[in-house]
Amino acid sequence: MSVIPNSTALITGASSGIGAVYAEKLARRGHDLILVARDAARMNALAERLRGQTGCSVEVLPADLTDATQVAKVAQRIAQAPGLGLLINNAGMALSGTLSTSAQGDVERLIALNITAPALLARAAALRFSEQGSGAIVNIASVLALAPEMFEGVYSGTKAFILNLSQNLSAELGPSGVHVQVVLPGATRTEIWARSGTDVDGFPPEMVMDAGDLVDAALIGLDRGETVTIPPLADEAGWEALTRTRLALVPHLSRRDVAPRYAAG
Template sequence: MSDSNKGAALVTGASTGIGAVYADRLAKRGYDLILVARDEARLAALAERLRAEAGVKVEVLKADLTDRADLAKVEERLASDTAITLLLNNAGAAHFGGFETVDRDAHEKLIALNVLAVTRLAAAAAANFVPRDTGTIINISSVVGLVPEFKSPVYGATKAFVTYLTQGLRVEYADSKLRLQAVLPGATRTEIWERSGADLNAADPETVMDVNDLVDAALVGLDQGELITIPSLPDAGDFDAFNAARLKMAPNLSRRTPAARFKA
């Protein structure tokens, strides 16, 4: 679909919030767009605005990524369309209720969207990008995946998965030109709060970032080549230290005999 020298970006969860702002910023960077979400009316309105403001081609692709047929449709497009050069894996949901009180089917749907869809779409994009030694995959994760004390075990676990997936793909494709980034927002002013049943107004306003600021910072992180971008973290060295502590343990995580501290 693209006449742009940057190609096309496929953006999931594009109808509102983080996805809609990314669509705006990517259009202004010269990407044509394929906008994916369930709300076709919102997508159409956003597409019309971006065509007028940025002069790029914008296609709307209505899909519910928890529906296997819809997910397969988006996968096929990602895997086969060589005009696509960027995937923004943004579609996601959250639950903040008590673990035993949240409906188990809701947990399953959350995992389907936050883990299964993210994985399958990243795999489809990699199948397109890696043979051509090009392309960018941006996965929207969350700081909740780093801190179990934030008390959202299933949502946090899905986001820990997204961060690990991104890090693992960097290792697997270290010799390619595939760009990878996981963006870990903190609390961000989007509709995800209302949809999850949480009251954003109860949060300390000093801990809540505007969605425009979040996306702009994340794109600077991408430009700087960051694998993990935490827009609110003042000192990148803090995450480097966190990562260094993990790597320090690595040689002792698999050994022939149990550690001496476990001897009777």
């Protein structure tokens, strides 16, 4: 499966990092763009450069996706934008502390940006794409969805939500011609680290991927029709084994009788 040639792509978190790299790579593939983020100045600079270098059409749509009204504005654009064939749900943030040490407002903003906004935008794209019988939704999660012990739990929990949502959407929308991909990056060199008060250079260099390499791998996975793409994972057998083990549990997870190990007496 490949993305519809020359379709328009809407990218959230497009002012920097992974989102800006997606914008550049997709523009060079011949896609027109709708860029969504808070920082209009950086998006306008990116848009001007990409128009000049590639000749693509680039719309800048400033929006704070922690605000419900502005999420609705972007969802409406997904519903109405001519030629839209691709949603890159990339915007996200991390806490500078933990659930117990962070301010309540910071936790609320993280949940709004990492869960509520991508879910509602994916819904808008699902409705649009299933009706037109084509399109792709790409959700950016994290390998921390699989490793909650490694990092702050609210952030990793939001990424587990994105993984679950994407796998379910893939099963739901596949028959209607809509492809859903979830990308699980490892540590990637972007501004999210500085914004959360973490020095990415404190990680071993072999752990940190360049954003350009990450997006190149993610696009190859999308072209191949993958539902789950894990760019740093060398041996796909590990993911396949985990999936088989998880699915083998499913028939045993809901029963009338309490398991003998919990039986009273």
